Amino acid sequence: MKVAFTAIVLTSLLIPIHPTFAENEVKIIPDVVYGHKYGMALTFDVYQPQKQANGAAVLFMVSGGWYSKWTDPKNMLGWFKPLLDEGFTVFSVRHGSSPKFIIPEVVDDVRRSVRFIRLHSNEYGVRPDQLGVWGGSAGGHLSLVLGTTSDEGNPKAKDKVLQSSDRVAAVVAYYPPTDLREFVDEKSPYYHRFPALQFDADLADDFSPLLHVTQDDPPTLLIHGDQDQLVPISHSKNIMKQFQTQKVPAELLIIENAAHGFKGDDHSRASEAVVKWFKQHLLPQ
Structure with missing residues (x-):
């Protein structure tokens, strides 16, 4: 199995796209701190449409190979434009990045981001029961982890953020790894290529969405290319069977002849599906 270099995954997700918005159409709130670890801030950027906001929000997981890369928020306007045009508020969430942090720590971060946004939803003009999550590759994996293993929060926690639920109302995942059990084996090329996978193999079940599908999971859209050599399409097909x-x-x-990282018409088709899915499942019908 061919394993591409991590930067390729990141590039496919975070290519700067020149914005086409007038300055007054979208308000950007950069680098909101939703937590701290090891003296470092965990941050997200907020994109608020200034016309016809619909009260729903989508959290985008900034993650490729479980690396989480900062980029100028303006560079992401084009990527989020289809959602912003429909009135969705978008949160671009960064987590503690590989190689410093491993997947169990990364998952804690993205859980906290959902809890924080729900707790402060009024401040951002969104409804706490209309939060969706979306990501590609590692970001797709994290989106599915949130969809399949969320909880209602800990009412006894001293930290108010941890008292809030990390449940989401809808999920979209591009070419997601859904079963990590084979990846955390030291004999696997993935294990050495992606340092975030270097955690206790006994915990792999806990972070494999395939093993946690239950009937109360939120509506989930999977988008995968049938020529993906990095994350085989079997990952999406297998979890789809569990959802069914x-x-x-x-x-x-399934996008025919598409590899890992959609471009051109494939990107447009996937983007249209994302908007349609969140309109269907986050907005009142």
Whole structure:
């Protein structure tokens, strides 16, 4: 199995796209701190449409190979434009990045981001029960972890953020790894290429969404290219079977001849599907 260099994954997700918005159409709130670890801030950027905001929000997981890269928020305007045009508020969430942090720590971060946004939802003009999550590759994995293993929070926690739920109402995942058990084996090329996978193999089940699908999971859209050599399409097909078994509203969009990282028409088709899915499942019908 061919393993591409991590930077390729990041590049496919975070290519700067020149914005086409007038300055008054979108308000950007950069570098909001939602937590701290090891003396460092965990941050997200907020993109608020200034016309016809619909009250729903989408959290985008900034993650490729579980690396989380900062970029000028203006460079992401084009990427989020289809959602912003429909009135969605977008949160671009960064987590503690590989190689410093491993997947169990990364998951804690993105859980906290959902809790923080729910707790402060009024400040951002969004409704706490209309939060969706979206990501590609590692970001897709994290999106599915949130969708399949969320909780209601700990009412006894001293930290108010941890008292809030990390549940989301809808999920979209591009070419996501759904079963980490094979990846955390030291004999796997993934284990050495992606340092975030270098954690206790006994915990792999806990972070494999495939193993946690239940009937109360949120509606989930999977989008995968049938020529993906980094994350085989079997990952999406296998979890799709579990969604069907548990009667979770779910769809798998297969993009023919597409590899890992959508471009051109493939990107446009996937983007249109993202907007349609969140409109269907986050907005009142």
